[in-house]
Amino acid sequence: xxxxxxxxxxxxxxxxxxxxxxxxxxxxxxxxxxxxxxxxxxxxxxxxxxxxxxxxxxxxxxxxxxxxxxxxxxxxxxxxxxxxxxxxxxxxxxxxxxxxxxxxxxxxxxxx
Amino acid sequence: xxxxxxxxxxxxxxxxxxxxxxxxxxxxxxxxxxxxxxxxxxxxxxxxxxxxxxxxxxxxxxxxxxxxxxxxxxxxxxxxxxxxxxxxxxxxxxxxxxxxxxxxxxxxxxxxxxxxx
Numbered sequence: 001x002x003x004x005x006x007x008x009x010x011x012x013x014x015x016x017x018x019x020x021x022x023x024x025x026x027x028x029x030x031x032x033x034x035x036x037x038x039x040x041x042x043x044x045x046x047x048x049x050x051x052x053x054x055x056x057x058x059x060x061x062x063x064x065x066x067x068x069x070x071x072x073x074x075x076x077x078x079x080x081x082x083x084x085x086x087x088x089x090x091x092x093x094x095x096x097x098x099x100x101x102x103x104x105x106x107x108x109x110x111x112x
Numbered sequence: 113x114x115x116x117x118x119x120x121x122x123x124x125x126x127x128x129x130x131x132x133x134x135x136x137x138x139x140x141x142x143x144x145x146x147x148x149x150x151x152x153x154x155x156x157x158x159x160x161x162x163x164x165x166x167x168x169x170x171x172x173x174x175x176x177x178x179x180x181x182x183x184x185x186x187x188x189x190x191x192x193x194x195x196x197x198x199x200x201x202x203x204x205x206x207x208x209x210x211x212x213x214x215x216x217x218x219x220x221x222x223x224x225x226x227x228x229x
Contacts, residue, residue, distance in 0.1 A: 030216075042205050045217075096215065099161065100158075100218060102156050105153070
């Protein structure tokens with residue numbers, strides 16, 4: 001069974017601070033996605049990482065896929081109050097099913 | 113871009129009644145849609161995979177007679193919560209598999225909040 005362990009589950013920081021969210025597994029994933037979700041809305045895809053060791057940047061967000069494709073991280077530089085939300089990592093499930101395996105999520109609160 | 117809508121966005125019902133939630137892909141055809149359930153500040157839990165023209169595939173522990181899924185067209189899947197009870201209160205989210213590109217790419221709907229009294 002493929003599982004994704006996401007940490008931390010809750011994070012409360014001041015505006016301007018940096019943070020990192022981790023997503024770990026003992027299984028290899030062909031790809032991994034990061035989503036951001038606001039209360040009362042559906043998740044919005046931020047990025048998909050596919051290649052081991054891959055690093056992608058989206059403004060102040062940096063995403064990394066581990067060399068072995070078993071883990072990933074999301075780093076936010078100089079967090080802003082608008083970054084507040086639930087961050088979810090999701091790995092591609094068993095082949096040909098199209099399913100996603102979601103981590104537990106990280107609730108981020110950025111205080112002014 | 114690909115847009116997925118859900119209707120209604122929220123619903124309040126009495127215990128024992130049935131509630132139908134619609135999931136539509138607005139500008140693309142979706143042969144596969146997924147239904148998720150989410151509790152406050154928790155992650156998404158996959159309930160079932162909805163395949164156009166065939167029976168849905170349910171995840172372990174999800175009662176198929178309780179959560180009826182119908183995917184009658186390439187743009188519409190419905191989830192009916194039968195004989196709803198307060199413990200069925202939750203946020204239900206659907207997604208549609210992207211028509212091209214990576215198989216695991218899904219577009220998510222805005223969710224439906226269900227409150228059973």
